[in-house]
Amino acid sequence: MASVGLVAGCRSTVPVGGSSGRPVVLTTFTVLADMASTVAGDRLEVRSIVKQGSEIHGYQPTPSDVQRAIGAALIVENGLGLELWARRFTAAAGEIPTLTLSDGMDPLLISEDAYAGKPNPHAWMSPQRAMLYVDRLEQAFIALDPEGADQFSANAREYRRQLQDLDDELREDLASIPDEHRVLVSCEGAFSYLAHDYGLEEAYLWPVNAESEITPKRMARLIDTVRTRRVPTVFCESTVSDKAQRQVAAASGARFGGTFYVDSLSKSDGPAATLLDLQRHNVKLIREGLSSDGSQG
Incomplete structure (x- = not known):
């Protein structure tokens, strides 16, 4: 090539x-x-x-x-x-x-499952x-x-x-999240770079969407993390089904906080029409979701 x-x-x-x-x-x-x-x-x-x-x-x-x-x-x-x-x-x-x-x-580098040791590709985040x-x-x-x-x-x-x-x-916005709530839970492990830059921890259902198999072990592990860390809100991405993440929310007592954009922009009249819009949309959801007390509505 x-x-x-x-x-x-x-x-x-x-x-x-x-x-x-x-x-x-x-x-x-x-x-x-x-x-x-x-x-x-x-x-x-x-x-x-x-x-x-x-x-x-x-x-x-x-x-x-x-x-x-x-x-x-x-x-x-x-x-x-x-x-x-x-x-x-x-x-x-x-x-x-x-x-x-x-x-x-x-x-x-990804640290879990079959992708351990491989690069996380989502550097544009x-x-x-x-x-x-x-x-x-x-x-x-x-x-x-x-x-x-x-x-x-x-x-x-x-x-x-x-x-x-x-x-x-983003640094100013995410600094406002309380220390006890600084765990970002998504479907895909697509936020490693953002979490690294702004002092968040990351948890997810699968490392990358190419390997988006929802095993009982993965589900149970994430539910336990959300419960133990008292994560108030969990999220999912626009290009995959959020069904499993909503089950995590229901089982853990967290709430589902909305849809992130990562691997795709939205339509031009949507919330993530550009990369800059995408980042601001995601961080707005993160800030609102992790600054709450996690009570479900």
């Missing part, structure tokens, strides 16, 4: 593949499409392979997905084992150069790490379209500023 380092060297002119006449950049899922679009501005046409609301981990690309990818200038992926299907996809679409945003990053994604997008887009360098750099600089403001905001 071609690497992003080959983008500038293999093309003397900017490739054109979109209906707009602009070079097409494909991202593996909607969160990355939002980030890439913000850096690209109006110089590139950014599309997501996986649509809103779809589960990224076990996605199965369709023939129409592959057809739409032919002629693209670049594919942007997360890496860290998130998109296990991406190598087959790029091979089928014609060995499109690929940018892996997590390359060079020191990831947090840390605003500080998301800034590293922006750095790589800026570099790759300049290599792809050198004439747009000033625009890409200006967009990236402004986006990094917004992410730093977000980091400051």
Whole structure:
């Protein structure tokens, strides 16, 4: 598979593949499409392979997905084992150069079950790490379209500023949660980076959605954690069923506090239309849920 380092060297002119006449950049899922679009501005046409609301981990690309990818200038992926299907996809679409945003990053490791020792892929959930994604997008887009360098750099600089403001905001918001309630319980272990950055503990039903089997052992372990730690509120993510987590809430005496967005943005009129909106929506639920006394309504 071609690497992003080959983008500038293999093309003397900017490739054109979109209906707009602009070079097409494909991202593996909607969160990355939002980030890439913000850096690209109006110089590139950014599309997501996986649509809103779809589960990224076990996605199965369709023939129409592959057809739409032919002629693209670049594919942007997360890496860290998130998109296990991406190598087959790029091979089928014609060995499109690929940018892996997590390359060079020191990831947090999963500590439980069959995934123990493997990297947690959800690094974009840390605003500080998301800034590293922006750095790589800026570099790759300049290599792809050198004439747009000033625009890409200006967009990236402004986006990094917004992410730093977000980091400051989230740090202040989450600091208000009482010490005895600082356990974040979700369906997927997708909040490791956020928990690490802002001093929370994390508990979940399964490590990653690719392994979302709800065993009696996992269920019992989480119920015991919620009871023992007197966690007032539990949550789940938008791309999986919340049925099991609602059972955890009922069995433990906690309440179900709402739906997080992690692997997918919402629709444009929803609460998580961008990565910045996604983070603010999630943290609002966390702050409200973990600052309560946990009584069920």
